[in-house]
Amino acid sequence: MKKDRNFLPxxxxxxxxxxxxxxxxxxxxxxxxxxxxxxxTSPLFTVLKKxxxxxxxxxxxxxxxxxxxxxxxxxxxxxxxxAYTYAILTVPSAQKEQVYYLFGGCAFDSSIVDIFGxxxxxxxxxxxxxxxxxxxIAIVAAGCVAGFFAYLIGIPVLRLKSDxxxxxxxxxxEILRAIFQWQKxxxxxxGANMIKGFPTFSDFNITDGAGNVLVRLSTFxxxxxxxxxxxxxxxxIHSSYGRAFKSIRDDEIAAEAMGISLFKHKxxxxxxxxxxxxxxxxxxxxxxxxxxxKAFTSVMTYEILLIVVxxxxxxxxxxxxxxxxxxxxxxxxxxxLDSELYIGGFKVPLLRNGFRMVVFSVVIMVIVLFFSQGxxxxxxxxxxxxxxxxxxxxxxxxxEERK
Amino acid sequence: xxxxxxxENITMQFGGVVSVNNLTLDVPEGKIIALIxxxxxxxxxxxxxxxxxxxxxxxxxxxxxxxxVRNHPTGKDAKNxxxxxxxxxxxxxxxxxxxxxxxxxGIARTFQNIRLWKSMTVFENVLTxxxxxxxxxxxxxxxxxxxxxxxRMREETxxxxxxxxxxxxxxxxxxxxxYGLQRRLEIARALATKPSLLLLDEPAAGMNPQETAELADFxxxxxxxYDLTVFLIEHHMDLVMNISDYIYVIDxxxxxxxxxxxxxxxxxxxxxxxxxxxxxxxx
Numbered sequence: 001m002k003k004d005r006n007f008l009p010x011x012x013x014x015x016x017x018x019x020x021x022x023x024x025x026x027x028x029x030x031x032x033x034x035x036x037x038x039x040x041t042s043p044l045f046t047v048l049k050k051x052x053x054x055x056x057x058x059x060x061x062x063x064x065x066x067x068x069x070x071x072x073x074x075x076x077x078x079x080x081x082x083a084y085t086y087a088i089l090t091v092p093s094a095q096k097e098q099v100y101y102l103f104g105g106c107a108f109d110s111s112i113v114d115i116f117g118x119x120x121x122x123x124x125x126x127x128x129x130x131x132x133x134x135x136x137i138a139i140v141a142a143g144c145v146a147g148f149f150a151y152l153i154g155i156p157v158l159r160l161k162s163d164x165x166x167x168x169x170x171x172x173x174e175i176l177r178a179i180f181q182w183q184k185x186x187x188x189x190x191g192a193n194m195i196k197g198f199p200t201f202s203d204f205n206i207t208d209g210a211g212n213v214l215v216r217l218s219t220f221x222x223x224x225x226x227x228x229x230x231x232x233x234x235x236x237i238h239s240s241y242g243r244a245f246k247s248i249r250d251d252e253i254a255a256e257a258m259g260i261s262l263f264k265h266k267x268x269x270x271x272x273x274x275x276x277x278x279x280x281x282x283x284x285x286x287x288x289x290x291x292x293x294k295a296f297t298s299v300m301t302y303e304i305l306l307i308v309v310x311x312x313x314x315x316x317x318x319x320x321x322x323x324x325x326x327x328x329x330x331x332x333x334x335x336x337l338d339s340e341l342y343i344g345g346f347k348v349p350l351l352r353n354g355f356r357m358v359v360f361s362v363v364i365m366v367i368v369l370f371f372s373q374g375x376x377x378x379x380x381x382x383x384x385x386x387x388x389x390x391x392x393x394x395x396x397x398x399x400e401e402r403k
Numbered sequence: 404x405x406x407x408x409x410x411e412n413i414t415m416q417f418g419g420v421v422s423v424n425n426l427t428l429d430v431p432e433g434k435i436i437a438l439i440x441x442x443x444x445x446x447x448x449x450x451x452x453x454x455x456x457x458x459x460x461x462x463x464x465x466x467x468x469x470x471x472v473r474n475h476p477t478g479k480d481a482k483n484x485x486x487x488x489x490x491x492x493x494x495x496x497x498x499x500x501x502x503x504x505x506x507x508x509g510i511a512r513t514f515q516n517i518r519l520w521k522s523m524t525v526f527e528n529v530l531t532x533x534x535x536x537x538x539x540x541x542x543x544x545x546x547x548x549x550x551x552x553x554x555r556m557r558e559e560t561x562x563x564x565x566x567x568x569x570x571x572x573x574x575x576x577x578x579x580x581x582y583g584l585q586r587r588l589e590i591a592r593a594l595a596t597k598p599s600l601l602l603l604d605e606p607a608a609g610m611n612p613q614e615t616a617e618l619a620d621f622x623x624x625x626x627x628x629y630d631l632t633v634f635l636i637e638h639h640m641d642l643v644m645n646i647s648d649y650i651y652v653i654d655x656x657x658x659x660x661x662x663x664x665x666x667x668x669x670x671x672x673x674x675x676x677x678x679x680x681x682x683x684x685x686x
Contacts, residue, residue, distance in 0.1 A: 236541070258535070347600060
């Protein structure tokens with residue numbers, strides 16, 4: 001009953017983390033004169049938002065690759081489905097004409113937010129409620145669409161093993177990307193143009209009538225949604241079904257001989273993983289404030305795969321940690337490598353545009369060669385037991401023995 | 404006595420190679436039946452036909468009096484078919500259960516080369532085998548809707564481990580156990596699926612004489628305790644002669660003898676085909 005004992009502390013930990021994020025976001029407004037890093041425009045918040053989004057996608061990929069042993073590379077495709085679903089459903093009807101100007105308006109002329117707006121009103125608390133509800137439903141719908149497509153594609157594809165599955169899912173993602181740029185589908189997908197104007201993270205900031213921000217929630221929102229989704233995935237992994245997934249990863253033949261239906265469980269894992277990838281896609285669209293098919297390339301899938309590998313295949317906390325490290329490095333800490341640097345009169349060699357990617361590649365090669373287990377291997381970060389062990393190493397051991 | 408398992412004219416042909424040829428055998432309820440034969444005789448293939456890993460090219464398998472697998476050669480197989488009785492099962496609809504469904508019916512198996520789930524502990528290995536008997540769906544499992552069932556599964560697992568003498572190792576990784584205990588754990592895992600027929604594929608492979616003797620007692624013991632029928636493949640003659648009620652001997656896929664242990668032991672063909680060369684085959 002180990003997992004249930006850990007549940008409450010984890011929940012408290014996540015709530016504390018969320019509160020901390022809210023505090024961090026608003027601290028510059030509370031205490032004036034803080035360094036630039038705490039200002040809302042600092043790269044810190046960009047990194048936090050992007051990492052929150054990516055960590056959900058990474059964990060969803062880990063559910064499939066790490067816990068069920070299905071090597072799938074379709075994550076970007078399912079994110080694309082999620083992003084488009086969310087965008088199409090939430091672009092305000094007033095803006096549809098303008099966004100879809102090439103195609104004379106959108107096939108879906110309304111927006112969920114507006115539908116709720118008709119009920120709750122469009123300003124003040126009513127407007128906030130209708131936007132939150134509308135976005136929430138659109139996000140769930142984004143996941144459902146991705147899950148539904150995963151089900152359809154899963155029927156033929158999940159019979160394939162390892163590399164073949166990877167190729168098939170990668171191909172599926174690429175085909176989706178092409179289809180979504182198809183001009184004929186313009187009234188739905190806006191062709192190769194981006195869809196924008198839908199509610200993004202910053203629309204969740206609480207403002208007064210004049211548009212001044214009272215409480216910033218733009219980093220809190222992705223954190224909240226991601227942590228709820230990751231919690232659900234963790235609960236699933238620790239359930240009877242999660243164990244069945246792991247048994248398929250460890251030994252398919254034994255799993256089948258013990259009565260675990262391979263197809264059913266692989267499909268379940270595939271659909272659930274894609275659902276959360278779809279949700280991640282919706283969040284990604286909110287993060288970049290647009291939805292455009294050409295952003296969801298296979299490079300994005302590789303990026304996420306890389307995060308999963310760095311974090312440790314089969315470790316949720318590893319994936320989350322690795323996401324934050326990866327995003328912080330690529331968006332912030334290693335940025336200096338891209339610009340020329342002078343120390344005194346000395347020009348540091350090699351530093352120029354693009355050098356960051358060289359360093360990155362080397363780091364990745366080192367990790368793969370010498371730390372192939374990743375940061376966490378397949379273990380989980382267990383802060384609680386770490387604290388306990390440090391606080392009272394011996395009494396804790398005695399307790400275990402008595403049990 | 405009713406038959407737990409009944410094989411009729413089972414033929415398994417891979418391309419032009421006939422692995423199992425026209426095998427007919429009965430496993431009566433509550434007995435320990437052995438299938439022996441030299442290496443490559445087709446014993447494991449016969450097992451794989453029973454457990455649904457392979458669809459036999461021709462023949463009928465009944466479990467507890469009900470047809471479970473039934474097939475006849477079709478397409479290319481029909482042209483190349485070298486066995487007998489090709490027309491006998493044609494009229495019936497083809498039943499094609501998968502291994503997981505067959506386990507659901509109440510047949511559990513172990514493997515010749517141990518197949519435990521490597522990343523899991525002893526406890527989890529047994530607990531996971533209980534998954535298919537659980538009634539919870541993926542949502543109720545995720546949201547812990549049915550904790551009573553989950554707790555019951557854990558209790559049953561613990562009881563099973565205690566009975567098998569594995570409780571001391573419950574939190575260790577399954578692969579870190581000594582070889583004999585891994586075998587025992589594999590049997591415990593098979594028992595967790597609540598079978599009425601247990602198939603053991605060379606349970607004594609790689610065991611020393613003492614472990615083999617222990618295993619013989621163990622198999623008898625679980626047969627009594629769980630009201631099982633046991634069907635096993637074995638190379639160790641000591642074990643087979645000690646525990647089996649009835650023995651089938653196959654060579655090159657075909658049955659060459661059957662009978663009680665002492666009858667088989669003195670059968671000339673068996674000695675020629677099998678017992679005479681056991682010493683050289685020990686590898």
